[in-house]
Amino acid sequence: QVQLVDSGGGVVQPGRSLRLSCAASGFIFSDYSMHWVRQTPGKGVEWVAVISYDGRYKYYANSVKGRFTVSRDNSENTLYLQMDSLGADDTAMYYCARAPSSAWHNFDYWGQGTPVTVSS
Amino acid sequence: QSALIQPASVSGSPGQSITISCTGTSSDVGGYNFVSWYQQHPGKAPKLMIYDVSDRPSGVSNRFSGSKSGNTASLTISGLQAEDEADYFCCSYSSSSTPYVFGTGTRVSVL
Numbered sequence: 073q074v075q076l077v078d079s080g081g082g083v084v085q086p087g088r089s090l091r092l093s094c095a096a097s098g099f100i101f102s103d104y105s106m107h108w109v110r111q112t113p114g115k116g117v118e119w120v121a122v123i124s125y126d127g128r129y130k131y132y133a134n135s136v137k138g139r140f141t142v143s144r145d146n147s148e149n150t151l152y153l154q155m156d157s158l159g160a161d162d163t164a165m166y167y168c169a170r171a172p173s174s175a176w177h178n179f180d181y182w183g184q185g186t187p188v189t190v191s192s
Numbered sequence: 193q194s195a196l197i198q199p200a201s202v203s204g205s206p207g208q209s210i211t212i213s214c215t216g217t218s219s220d221v222g223g224y225n226f227v228s229w230y231q232q233h234p235g236k237a238p239k240l241m242i243y244d245v246s247d248r249p250s251g252v253s254n255r256f257s258g259s260k261s262g263n264t265a266s267l268t269i270s271g272l273q274a275e276d277e278a279d280y281f282c283c284s285y286s287s288s289s290t291p292y293v294f295g296t297g298t299r300v301s302v303l
Contacts, residue, residue, distance in 0.1 A: 117281055117294035133290050177226040177285040182237040
């Protein structure tokens with residue numbers, strides 16, 4: 073069955089970096105585009121980034137552009153999110169989500185999430 | 193990019209039908225048939241319930257249905273059951289600077 077396992081979250085000081093991972097199994101990872109989405113009780117759900125099935129195309133939310141980098145290793149079935157220059161507004165639960173390559177707008181499976189807290 | 197607007201809460205009795213609205217603009221909900229709906233139980237990952245406005249993924253109960261009129265999409269849950277008590281949020285593709293915009297979320301309570 074499709075499984076996405078998010079990891080790498082934690083408590084980090086403002087200005088520091090963190091790298092999240094999403095381990096995929098149960099499907100052909102290289103056939104799907106992959107998203108990062110974050111959620112907070114106050115701001116709700118916010119789309120963060122997407123990467124095409126082959127890693128050639130990457131798009132970011134304005135709020136993270138220039139600070140976050142999405143990447144993937146199709147040989148390891150793993151998605152990454154490198155987060156630099158973190159600020160308090162980046163505090164959230166981060167989810168990876170799968171989307172068919174023909175329908176990037178449909179997030180058909182989600183990971184369980186990994187929490188990120190930015191605090192001094 | 194503003195979030196899509198949903199009611200904060202909707203409630204109903206078992207067996208009743210409820211409808212959750214998701215209001216956007218002509219740049220997102222109104223401009224494309226790329227609206228999806230997600231169910232999220234506390235502490236759990238979101239689950240896709242409806243995609244492309246009204247299509248249901250395999251395994252999702254036919255008690256869940258979606259529609260759209262103008263800039264507002266709707267999710268209807270028929271024959272409300274206790275297990276439907278959860279948070280629901282919509283999502284739409286957008287032609288603005290951020291390509292995917294989510295709704296503010298709705299807490300569904302089964303009385």
